[in-house]
Amino acid sequence: MTIKRLILSLLTLVVVALVGSSLITSLGQPQITNRLELYQTNLVLLATETSPQTETTETTASADPMDTARSQLQQAVLGDNPLKMALENYQSVRDDAQETLTNFEIRMAESNSAQFSTLVQQQEALLWQLDLRIGLLQAVQGNIDTAQSTWDALLNQLERRTAGRAIAETTTVLQNLWNDPPTVSDNAEATEATVRENLEGWFQSEALTQLYTVAENSTALTALQTQRMAIARSTLFKLAVVGILPTIAAIAGIGLVIFLLVQRFTQGKEALLAVGGQAWETPWEAEIIWQVLIVGFFLIGQVVLPLLLSFLPISLADSTSRVRAFYTLGYYVTMATAGLFILFLSVSSYRPLPKDWFRFQLSGRGLLWGVGGYLAALPLMLGVSIVNQQIWQGQGGSNPLLQIVLEENDPVALGIFLFTAAVAAPVFEELLFRGFLLPSLTRYVPVWGAIVLSGLVFAIAHLSLSEVIPLALLGSVLGIVYVRSRNLLAPMLLHSLWNSITMIGLFILGSGN
Template sequence: MTVSLKRLFLVAITLLVIPLLGLSLWSSLTEPQITDRLQLYQTDLLLHVNELQVDDPQDANLLAARKAVLGNDPLKTALEQYQDVRQSAATNLQKFQQQLPAPAASDDPIAAPTAPIPSTQDKLQNSQTLTNIQKQSDLLQQLDLRIGLLQADQDNIQPALATWAKLTQSGNPPSQSAQLANVLTGLWSEPPQIFPNAEELLQKQLEGWFRYKALSRLYQLQQRTEALNTLEDQEQQVAQQTLVKLALVSTVPTLGAVIGVALIVWLSIRWLLGAGQSRETTGSLAWQVPWDWEVIAWVLIVGFFFAGQIAIPGLLGIGSRILSQVGISASLAAVGGRAKAFYTLTYYLLMAGTGLFVLYRAVKPFSPLANDWFRLTGKRNWFLWGLGGYFVALPLMFAVSLVNQQFWQGQGGSNPLLQIVLEEGDPVALLIFFFTAAVAAPIFEETLFRGFLLPSLTRYLPVWGAIGVSSLIFATAHLSLSEVLPLTTLGIVLGTVYTRSRGLLASMLLHSLWNSVTMIGLFILGSGVE
């Protein structure tokens, strides 16, 4: 391909990619974050721990751990959190409802209102909006069921009955949530009313602490002492296991953040005391870049965005349709989580392989490169730099996430993989997801964004500017508006670690640790709800 044709192709691909990326980012604006869901999962675990009975008053360690995890009033806190999430869900539902086209007005007051015939794009958008409306409506029903149980457990019976009444009055025929609300209303009414299928509905439609509370009420009313004792014994076992899980989820990152703050203070003091003495200036950290902006754009636009966000998803979609025509897709769907895991891994390996191939072909004409290009070990201890970078990233990400959450208010989208892992129970699927996030992603993304993009930008920007711009592109590539600020912060830490250590293994380790701890935390939270 001649230079002029190659440049023309690059311009055409860029004009295609930029609007599609902008559309993907804009569409994430109306997508909910996973933050609220994570908060409720942790709240559900706290409710289990609240049931833990400490038989030995001398067991100071267990008492201290229980108090540290629960706080002062866990039931009140849980109710407030559920009500906050419900308010957010109601706001989202209203936004989605407003996105539906309103019927056009008519001059004839008798004639039915008409609307223009929607285009195919409008139909797809309306279909997605209706799907979002249904999801939010279902979520509101589930939240009302749980809010009512929290109110009833705190002896606020009338508010609980009023909460469930909203469900029993909606829908004809009644939905499963409405049927369950009827059962719960009967259990806490005066006098109580027990429906014939009460236990079956409670077992099937409730989970975790909420199932325990509802079944406990049922068995008490039925005077089934043996069943009640068995249920309480099971809950005590769950509560003890959950206390350990919550301690891992909350204590380990907190200790890591404390270490990170200490490292930040130490590095700041060292930098202040050594300013003017260190010979390693930001200018000396820049790379010798033999290529220009066109090579950078070619690798980034064609090798990553076009291949990863357009071409490969399109090919996989065509493959999926072919499989459905020959009857294979049904068997894949039956595998469930494993099919999603294999699809995710296949997609990522194809994207990484294509991106790295384009990168290799783009820089090959400039070989041999200088010694500090794409080095793994670098000139400093890569393990210490990667581990230390992870600790430093923890408090920074905590602080940025708090600000970010206040700004986005639960909107802006999240990585869909997080939700899948949170709800996945298959060990094989989880192992595949873990490999994708903790091994494949760090190797590819660090090679592309830190190994190639960051050094390449030092031809046109100072080192700190190259770190910032490459981090922003890295964050934007995840296609969720709410994740741009946190991931940019993480990218800055990754870029600083790579720039100072000069080794990709350092940033790969940091990246892998971050993804690994996140995945393990999601697994622990998701495994503790039942």
């Protein structure tokens, strides 16, 4: 064995240990799926202010066409009983959170790990927030006794818990507001401040409405109702964007997938999905593939850069959102630059490269493959995500950037995160995984095998167990698009569309919370 191979072997052991550790750690991390469901539920609640009311036949007949259209949109988006649906969603998420907490407590007892102790505390805080809001949903629907019982149980849990003091104060405020008769403390301004500080969106508006009603503050109540109506109209549009438009795209994608499958069976090797016999002429051996992946991607991204950045005098936990956004972009651009430099050095001795290597052309065919690939991937990813959720039951981790974006309100920071996800990531990852890895693998395995293997490595590189299956599928779709188009523009566009539309959806969902 040469010195180079020995060094690569040792580095591989280090990388495998680190990647394996990250994947195992992600097993104890919650997914973002439940949080996304709650954010969408919160948007639905904000839009209920304009939910259609029962009207007489005469009123309906004389209604303005715009009002009729809006009512139909509300019915389609909000359903018949949005408050009941919201309560069911919150209780479902609470059940999952309670099960997760139980699992964390068991693992903490078995391992005595500080990591699980932190996870237990985070999960407890989530349950407190859920119970506070579940009680409010129950109270608004007229189930006052049930709401008071929910809040009583929450206060019993928070007794002598310093970390939950703010939740306890807010719970007490809500109990007083929905007492029979309702009461407000002598300092109404302090009560309002507590509500505004610890509740958001619809929950804050409902608590303030009850507060102003009990305090007989008609001026504040009228202003709040006007504000809620305006927010409800804009929220209805947001819900249409995050709900109806993806549904239309998914239906189009289903039709496209059916067409492609039928064509594959009827036209055989002439079909658009036929990928056999299209291998690249690969001049380098497996050692170059090994070197680029281990040194150019995993070692730099997982070892070298984190070590170097640890010496920077920056505490991300205490930094502003813009600093975190620039840090994320800088980290990714640095990793991409270093990785592509290693790739260039590794293949430079084989130049000029054979035909179709790293081919990028601005062409209509490339655009069609990119957009068509996105539409086809959408229903496939939705179906796999449903199965994947059943497998992992809310665990297995998620990309941390998703949670950051979901909770971000600074438009500059959001723009930087969007650029990172929609431009920097697709360019680098498609150059590496589709431009280099997939064609290189065709020297050793059939093209379909190279598509699957490169997709699997692409999925593992994201370091979240729960994302391996859906990302492997997405990576395979990206591979098929590249193999058939022979143009890196196509998978880059597909990748960019997927990331940017996901990010925009998160921006919209987060705006209502």
